[in-house]
Amino acid sequence: MRIGVIGAGAWGTALAQVAASGGEDVTLWAREPEVVASINEAHVNALFLPKAKLSPAIRATGDLADLAEADALLVVVPAQHVGAVLCEIDVAGRPLVLCAKGIEAGTRRLVSEIAADVRPDAPLAVLSGPTFAHEVAAGLPTAVTLACADPGLRNALAERLAGPSLRPYASDDVIGAEIGGAVKNVLAIACGVVDGAGLGQNARAAVIARGFAEMTRYGIARGARAETLSGLSGLGDLVLTCSSTSSRNFSLGVGIGEGRPAASMLADRRTVAEGAFTAPVLREDARARGVDMPVTEAVCALLEGADVDAITQALLARPLRPEA
Ligand SMILES: NC(=O)C1=CN([C@@H]2O[C@H](COP(=O)(O)OP(=O)(O)OC[C@H]3O[C@@H](n4cnc5c(N)ncnc54)[C@H](O)[C@@H]3O)[C@@H](O)[C@H]2O)C=CC1
Numbered sequence: 001m002r003i004g005v006i007g008a009g010a011w012g013t014a015l016a017q018v019a020a021s022g023g024e025d026v027t028l029w030a031r032e033p034e035v036v037a038s039i040n041e042a043h044v045n046a047l048f049l050p051k052a053k054l055s056p057a058i059r060a061t062g063d064l065a066d067l068a069e070a071d072a073l074l075v076v077v078p079a080q081h082v083g084a085v086l087c088e089i090d091v092a093g094r095p096l097v098l099c100a101k102g103i104e105a106g107t108r109r110l111v112s113e114i115a116a117d118v119r120p121d122a123p124l125a126v127l128s129g130p131t132f133a134h135e136v137a138a139g140l141p142t143a144v145t146l147a148c149a150d151p152g153l154r155n156a157l158a159e160r161l162a163g164p165s166l167r168p169y170a171s172d173d174v175i176g177a178e179i180g181g182a183v184k185n186v187l188a189i190a191c192g193v194v195d196g197a198g199l200g201q202n203a204r205a206a207v208i209a210r211g212f213a214e215m216t217r218y219g220i221a222r223g224a225r226a227e228t229l230s231g232l233s234g235l236g237d238l239v240l241t242c243s244s245t246s247s248r249n250f251s252l253g254v255g256i257g258e259g260r261p262a263a264s265m266l267a268d269r270r271t272v273a274e275g276a277f278t279a280p281v282l283r284e285d286a287r288a289r290g291v292d293m294p295v296t297e298a299v300c301a302l303l304e305g306a307d308v309d310a311i312t313q314a315l316l317a318r319p320l321r322p323e324a
């Protein structure tokens with residue numbers, strides 16, 4: 001099978017490596033000419049995944065037209081750029097496997113909704129779950145959710161994407177798989193703040209559990225199934241990113257908790273912390289749907305410069321309520 005990967009950040013590069021290791025013919029589109037050169041000449045992505053030694057079989061390109069022969073396309077640019085990139089490529093009815101985690105600012109669309117609007121002829125699948133790119137590229141054991149409405153395509157893609165250390169679990173709940181990945185990034189920022197401000201491990205566990213409750217409320221309001229949210233793409237990814245400084249979202253939160261301004265940390269980054277972009281649009285959408293998301297509200301306030309102590313006190317002073 002010929003696989004085209006759109007986006008050569010850390011995750012696109014790791015997925016290209018998995019596919020190439022499985023013997024697939026892989027073409028990887030990178031936006032940055034220096035990334036194309038680094039992959040083709042030194043078999044390394046020096047900018048976004050510097051420690052991984054890549055298969056020489058991966059061919060990098062800066063021209064989306066070079067993906068014209070691919071049988072399936074993995075879409076791995078950050079969520080805010082998916083719409084623009086899909087407008088530029090002729091997908092010609094080929095399956096799109098959507099791998100970004102986020103909600104589009106302005107439109108409040110999930111990535112599958114963007115793709116369905118921009119490329120209504122393309123069959124869609126979502127790949128999501130607890131997957132730090134550097135671990136996947138190193139061949140460490142990883143399980144993911146692969147969601148697709150079409151059972152035939154779902155099984156075919158699962159067969160192709162599975163590897164000795166990458167195990168996809170199939171689902172037909174596309175929206176559910178996406179909600180988990182988008183919301184956990186926001187909650188990971190909150191957990192990072194707890195860590196950076198030294199609020200303790202009890203507080204972090206509370207944020208994970210209450211965050212999961214609000215992820216579930218929001219997901220159900222958007223048509224997700226609760227069982228998907230408690231699977232790899234929801235709870236699984238929440239646990240991963242809320243407990244590790246390998247997470248860019250968690251690290252951003254640590255910086256905020258230590259008192260550094262979010263805006264300057266974001267301006268200094270080349271890599272993406274999707275939660276910073278998803279948080280405001282998630283808050284807007286939750287409010288519009290009447291879903292209570294206090295942790296998300298808190299993260300938005302902190303990104304806007306609110307004081308950590310004041311936000312912590314406000315969360316603790318909320319009216320008492322039943323847990324369920
Ligand atoms: N890194 C990871 O471990 C994982 C990342 N993801 C998701 O994959 C998506 C991509 O993230 P990473 O590969 O980590 O990115 P990254 O942070 O490693 O690199 C940034 C990426 O953004 C791209 N970019 C910047 N401006 C752009 C524009 N205007 N148009 C198109 N692309 C642009 C860059 O070319 C680069 O590919 C995100 O939604 C992320 O949440 C999902 C699972 C794991």
Ligand SMILES: O=C(CO)COP(=O)(O)O
Pocket residue numbers: 101129130131132133185188237240241246247248249250272273274
């Ligand atoms: O989505 C991820 C792991 O599943 C990566 O998390 P970060 O974007 O926070 O690094």
